[in-house]
Structures are given as C-alpha cells and as structure tokens.
Amino acid sequence: MVLGIDIGSSSSKAVIINAQLEILGKAVFNTGAGTQGPEKAVLAALREAGISREEIKFSVVTGYGRMTYDKADKQITEITCHARGAAHMVPSARTVIDIGGQDAKVIRLDKDGKVENFVMNEKCAAGTGRFLEVMARILDCSIGNLSSLSENASEEIIISNTCTVFAESEVISQLSSGAKRENVAQGAHKSVAKRVAGLGNRLGLTPDVVMTGGVALNKGVVAALEKEIGQKITVVENPQIVGAIGAALYALEMAS
Amino acid sequence: MDKNISSKQVLNDMISRHYAEALEAKKSGELVAWATSIVPQELLETMDIKVVYPENHAAVLGARKDAPVFLQNAENNGYSNDLCSYARVNIGYANLKESAAGNIPMPDFIFCCNNICNTVIKWYENLARELRIPMILIDTPFNHTFDVPEHSVKYIREQFNHAIGQLEQITGKKFDHDRLKEVMKISTETARLWKKATALAAAQPSPFNGFDLFNYMAVIVCMRGKQEGLDLFKFWAEELQEKIDCGEGPWKDQPEKYRVMWDGIACWPHLADTSKILRKNGINLITSTYPDSWTIVYDSDDLDAMARAYSSNYANRNLAYGTGNIVQIVKDFSLDGIIYHSNRSCKLMDFRQYEVQRQVHEQTGVASVIFDGDQTDPGAFSLAQYETRIQALMEMMEQRRNERLSRR
Ligand code: SF4
Numbered sequence: 194m195v196l197g198i199d200i201g202s203s204s205s206k207a208v209i210i211n212a213q214l215e216i217l218g219k220a221v222f223n224t225g226a227g228t229q230g231p232e233k234a235v236l237a238a239l240r241e242a243g244i245s246r247e248e249i250k251f252s253v254v255t256g257y258g259r260m261t262y263d264k265a266d267k268q269i270t271e272i273t274c275h276a277r278g279a280a281h282m283v284p285s286a287r288t289v290i291d292i293g294g295q296d297a298k299v300i301r302l303d304k305d306g307k308v309e310n311f312v313m314n315e316k317c318a319a320g321t322g323r324f325l326e327v328m329a330r331i332l333d334c335s336i337g338n339l340s341s342l343s344e345n346a347s348e349e350i351i352i353s354n355t356c357t358v359f360a361e362s363e364v365i366s367q368l369s370s371g372a373k374r375e376n377v378a379q380g381a382h383k384s385v386a387k388r389v390a391g392l393g394n395r396l397g398l399t400p401d402v403v404m405t406g407g408v409a410l411n412k413g414v415v416a417a418l419e420k421e422i423g424q425k426i427t428v429v430e431n432p433q434i435v436g437a438i439g440a441a442l443y444a445l446e447m448a449s
Numbered sequence: 450m451d452k453n454i455s456s457k458q459v460l461n462d463m464i465s466r467h468y469a470e471a472l473e474a475k476k477s478g479e480l481v482a483w484a485t486s487i488v489p490q491e492l493l494e495t496m497d498i499k500v501v502y503p504e505n506h507a508a509v510l511g512a513r514k515d516a517p518v519f520l521q522n523a524e525n526n527g528y529s530n531d532l533c534s535y536a537r538v539n540i541g542y543a544n545l546k547e548s549a550a551g552n553i554p555m556p557d558f559i560f561c562c563n564n565i566c567n568t569v570i571k572w573y574e575n576l577a578r579e580l581r582i583p584m585i586l587i588d589t590p591f592n593h594t595f596d597v598p599e600h601s602v603k604y605i606r607e608q609f610n611h612a613i614g615q616l617e618q619i620t621g622k623k624f625d626h627d628r629l630k631e632v633m634k635i636s637t638e639t640a641r642l643w644k645k646a647t648a649l650a651a652a653q654p655s656p657f658n659g660f661d662l663f664n665y666m667a668v669i670v671c672m673r674g675k676q677e678g679l680d681l682f683k684f685w686a687e688e689l690q691e692k693i694d695c696g697e698g699p700w701k702d703q704p705e706k707y708r709v710m711w712d713g714i715a716c717w718p719h720l721a722d723t724s725k726i727l728r729k730n731g732i733n734l735i736t737s738t739y740p741d742s743w744t745i746v747y748d749s750d751d752l753d754a755m756a757r758a759y760s761s762n763y764a765n766r767n768l769a770y771g772t773g774n775i776v777q778i779v780k781d782f783s784l785d786g787i788i789y790h791s792n793r794s795c796k797l798m799d800f801r802q803y804e805v806q807r808q809v810h811e812q813t814g815v816a817s818v819i820f821d822g823d824q825t826d827p828g829a830f831s832l833a834q835y836e837t838r839i840q841a842l843m844e845m846m847e848q849r850r851n852e853r854l855s856r857r
Contacts (some may be wrong), residue, residue: 234653241621257837258831269844270837270841270844272841272844273844273848283712296834307852308841308844308848309845310817311818311841312836313834313838315791315821395803
C-alpha cells in the first residue's frame, strides 16, 4: 500500500491505494500548508483504510506545501501529479484545468497522459480559489454555497477588476448600490472563468477537457468556464483528491 | 596573462578596474559618456572617451541587493512603477549619486541606441534634460524584414556621420577614421572570441557553470573594443577547452543532468536562489540569446558594416528571426529545455514571448516553462512559484528522457 499527499494553500488531501489501484482510504481537510491539516488528512486516510503507518511502502507528497513536508519519501510537483491523476481517471483527457487555492493551471497532456506543456496564473490571486473565498465572505455565504446562490441569478453583473483586493471593493459598492447577491455570485464565477479561459486559450484547449481541484465542485464556475471556452468539461468524482491520487500512483511506481 | 589565476578572477578585476578608471577619469576632468548596452561604442573608443553602461550598473546594484532605494527614489519623483527597472534604478541613481554597491561617474553626455528597445529613448532624453547635457541618438528602425534593409543601413550610416560631428564638437577633437578601423577590428575579434567561448557550452557535459554567461557578459557589454576584453575571452575559451578535454562538467560534486537555455535577462536580486534551484534539479543553464546579441561582427571596415551589425541585434529583428534563432540554439546545444523569464520590466522581450514559445515548441518539441520575475525589482518575483515551475520543467524533461531511453 502506498500514500499520496497533496498539500495545498488552503486544504490537505491524502489517498491510500493498493497495487490493484483500489482506493482504500481518502481524506480532505480544509486547512493547508503550515497547519495540522496534512497530518490529520494522513491519519484519517490511514483510519479509513484500517492500516497503520508502517504498512505504507512508499509515499509521495505534492502541492504548494510539498517542500516543507518531511515525512514523505519523495516530492513531485502538483502539475505532474494532477496530470497523472486526471489521465488515470479519464484516459481520454488531453487538457486538465486545476483551480487551486492560490493558483490556476492548465495542463496539456500527450496521448499517453504525460505532461506536454502547461501554463499557470501569473503571481496574482485572480482566477483562483482565493478570489472565490473573498467573494463568498463579502456575500456572507460559505464557499460551498456560492454555486447554489448563483443559480438564482437574474441579471448579468460584470466584475471588472482582476485584482482580488480591488474586486472586493468593487463588489461592496455594487452591493450597496442595490445589486443582488445572486447576481454578484454569478459575476464572481464568470470572472474566474474568464481568467482561466485566457490561460487555456494561450495553451490551446484540446478535448477532452477535465477539471480537477476543489473549485471543480462549484457547478457555477464549471458552467461559466464551459461557456467561456465553448467546450464541455468533465468533472471527475472527488475532484479535490486527483492530485493526491496522482501522487499515490507515482508512489506505487516508485515502490516497485 | 598569468595562468595561475582563473579567468573569473581576471574578469572580476577587469570589471572593478573598469568602474574605478571611469571614476578616476571623471575626477581628472576627462569626458564620460553614459551609453545603452549595445551602442556603437567604437565611435567613443576611437575618441578615447570613457563610457559606463547604466544597464550594467543597474544589474550590479540589483545583484548586490541595493536596487530598492533607487527604484523607490525614481517612483517618489513620479516615475511609474511600470517603467523598466533598469531605467528606474538609473534615474534614481542619477538623483542620489551614491551606492554602497558601487558607483559610476556622472555623464558629460548621453549616447543612446534604440536597437534594444524604445524605452531607452525617453529614459535617456529625461537624463539629458535633467542633467542639462547633450544627447546623441542613433535610431535603428525595427527590421520587419528578415535582414536589415538597405534603406535602414543608409539611414543609420548617416546618423553615424552626424554623431561623429557631434562627438567632434563635444570633445573639440578631430575624429580619426583610421583609428576607427583599428577599433572595429578589435571589437570584431572580441565578438568572435566571445562567440567561440560561449559556443563551447555545446560540449557534453558543458564546461559552463550555470550562470557564468551572465557574469562574463559584463565584459562584452563594457569592453568590446578593448584589447583586454579580447584577451579575456581568449583565456576563457582556453580554460573551457581544457575542461572539455578532461571531460569536466559544470560542477565537481554532481553531474549535469539537463541542459537548458534561459530566455531574457537574469533576475539579478535573486541570482543565487534562481541558480541554486536549477542546480538542485540537476539543471545546467548553458546558454541564452545573449551570445548572439553581442556577436557584433563586421563584414567590412566601413560605416555601412557597422550600421548593419548594430541593427541586427535580435531584439531589433522580426519574429521569424527570433524564433529561428532559438530553434537553432536548441539544436546546436542539444538542449533539453528552455526557461522563459517573463520579465515585468521588459515589455519588448515579453511582447512576443508566448508566441516564440509556441513556435519553438512546435518546431522542436523541447520542454519549456515561463516564470514571472523582474531583472532588478526584487518584489516582482516569488521563489515558491519559480521553484514549482522549474521542478515541473525538470519532471517533463525527465519523463521525455525516460521515454527516449525505453524506446531504444
Ligand atoms: S530591460 Fe528591456 S525595457 Fe529595459 S532597457 Fe533593456 S531592453 Fe529596454
């Protein structure tokens, strides 16, 4: 049995698989690098698998927090791990879109599911999960409810600032001049979608397009992104753990 | 040259001497010019005028982590944060005139050539105006055609003639055309040796040690027309050849695993970190577009040849040339990857970078990555982001290599 850990900036994920590629344990905690999150995720995954740490033959850590986590046998970037995980779950995938807490990336895969090229957002939180978190806070709803809130939007609202801090004040003034929360929520999704589509178009979006990462759970973002890129997007089951699955697959390869 | 010391020591001595002599000259009343990095310095050398290069000086201040006060000073005086950081550092320096990281004498006139970018025109115009000194401008129109068109050659040559008149006026001396021919000969030879030395990186493993190129570049920028510049590159080439003959790679304690080129200027304030991360991943930076930028070689000894050479800088040439140049580098140096520095300062270089990356990838399939940074503004760079991108590049190169090996 092997372990894959993905430590993001705002969440920690762990996955345990066996040689038959079955997932025996998985866990997601909503705290990331620099917290107890990674440890908790590993312990919860071990518990679900019903095994002890000693039974883990090899472990790979990925994600923003990979450098500072010293309990894994090897560290691999989130680009390579997300690609591997996505290609494993959707063999026809040629493009992977992953929106994480502080970065957004679009990865092009070759026909064997290996990374051919990738682009990431410039050092700025526009088009990332953090942008959505800030928007959710202003709208006084949980990040999980942002999507359902946007379902009731009746009018299109444009958030023109890409800078998260400026967008925050832009939205506050929109709300105070009477804009509906639902419309603002949809506007936020659209803003993220536009930025990510920009990255994707630069790289070229070869179908099938698969989306991974926690933001893929937000149906509003996925719908807005599909509209922007004019293509269908496949969202895998448990999109948050795709990076950890990729890490676990590498761990399996390295254990043998 | 004394063979007990390394070419790197000679290099460091030369650079310190270059700045010390310029300061000395100023004190004793000699004329000093400030010039852009790829100017026809032959005209100044012929007139025996001391030249310092603000871009090189800004890079030095950047590398020695003394840029922020000058950046701030320029911004305090109303220059936008979006302006090239070399310009901001230099404009700040022209105002403060003192840096613990090294000083340059203030100029008596400005010598500017826009074959590198058009930012330099306004930057230098402002200096000339603020310091109330003359400015000589050589305007090299962008080459939309692959080669330099004849009408541009004519236009630039006439400007050289005009500049010579301006120089005679400023110095009160007659311009010696025979001496110019001699200087052109030396700089052609220096450029050839620079090219020869940097081309030795094609050996496998490369004898270069990562960022060497950026260090030696200072001499091709500042001392192209001088015999000592020529001697240094000869010495460096010999040293590298010796290393190649012994099969020595870039590092004593680890092998060169991957060979990459760097597109754009270094991140001077983060030089150590950026190079450490490459090394940690077994990546050796063996070349860039720089070796060719300063390979200013004359096909004859007249002003037309000089016009053609200075207009041929790759930044002044069209997309087809820019892409073809990198494709050729990938082949000549057997590269595994390319690192593109998306430099916040340099609009000119960034402007076509995505397209160059796309075309080069299409033509060579070589792995590449773009990272965000800045040449002298330390704030426009994130180490964690750089590291993730470099590591991802290494993983792509590793995977391609494994595939190639398994196909055999
Ligand atoms: S860095 Fe770019 S913008 Fe600045 S002087 Fe050099 S070429 Fe011009």
